[in-house]
Amino acid sequence: MTTSASINLTDTEVQDILEAHAVLWNHTLSYIKSMCLKCAVELCIPDAILTQGMPATISDLLSFLPIPETKSRHLRIMMRLLSSIGIFKSHISPSGEEAYGLAPVSQLLTTTFPNSPCSSPLILLLLDHHSIDPCHQLSSWFRRSDTSTTPFEMTHGKAFWDIMGEQSRFNDLFNKGMACDSLIVGDVLKRVGREAFNGIGTLVDVGGGTGMTAAALAKAFPGLKCTVFDLPHVVNSAKKIDGIQYVGGDMFLGLPSADVALLKWILHDWSDEDCIRILQRCKEAIPPKEKGGKVIVIDMVVGVGINTKVLMETQLLFDLEMMIVATGKERDENEWRELFVAAGFSDYKITSSIGLRSIIEVYP
């Protein structure tokens, strides 16, 4: 047997091994970053800092939060970690104490920061035990040949759409997560989606959830009449928004007619066969291209609009998240084109990108 003691390593090789060791530990323990982020959201630390109006020391935070004095050292350790990864900004207070302020990332976690929709519900969904538990099943899942059962289904016994129909807490968590994304995207669409959305008479938001995207679009594009179409349990439990029509049903069976069918964050949840069926139902619901008919898809186009390492890594992480919870996938432009052609559409245009996602106009 060879032991490390019997290998003659150079100083550089030893340094390389030690660095690799640290990198390995870093990756192994990285889940703690996500869990501390969840903890900070659950404890409402970003709101406490916002209320204080300036960077908060650990004693300031303890006076705002339901955390006993005995945990002050522990809170400092967590705040140091979260500041080191850019969630908070660390400062030195006038009295020489460490203090923590909001960074652009934690501004997104406050409930009242001006012009900044709160992303906390999406974080609580992504880090809920329903989402984390299936990650422990990944290697067992890889050993199975069937691809129709997701790690989520292996863990919970049902697909996540079915669990949501049965568990109102998880349904609520999911719908709130989606709604907060709609607020952010709705705001962005006002700016970058003008070309795609201007002049549309009627729009059906297929799988439109609780109607936040429809409401944001109706506000941004006056004259646009929106219908939200989603599963009956989603529509029935949605708080209705004035001016938005709600229809419950199954998008695989048929859709209400409109000039435009919107599919935001829908197709990446489904297999190619299912996507073709959904797109065919959309084609039946809209008029021909000459009369303004089109489908607008908002989803990732892998590789498009990606110009930083963080965006690239986040696209890959989302692809895995979709693999874990659903039977879908993120697609590149060729894969999108093949779907549109197979569903009988004649042309498409990728007009702009919204962070990780793009707007694709698809013409009958």
Ligand SMILES: C[S@@+](CC[C@H](N)C(=O)[O-])C[C@H]1O[C@@H](n2cnc3c(N)ncnc32)[C@H](O)[C@@H]1O
């Ligand atoms: C990932 S969410 C996207 C929600 C919304 N479009 C958004 O971007 O925030 C997918 C939506 O599709 C809906 N959905 C799933 N299966 C459906 C079906 N068979 N018919 C209609 N809607 C469905 C879900 O209830 C959910 O609201």
Ligand SMILES: O=c1cc(-c2ccc(O)cc2)oc2c(O)c(O)ccc12
């Ligand atoms: O951002 C998400 C998150 C989910 C999700 C996460 C964890 C679960 O246990 C279930 C679902 O699902 C999403 C989704 O289906 C989608 O189309 C877009 C975003 C997300």
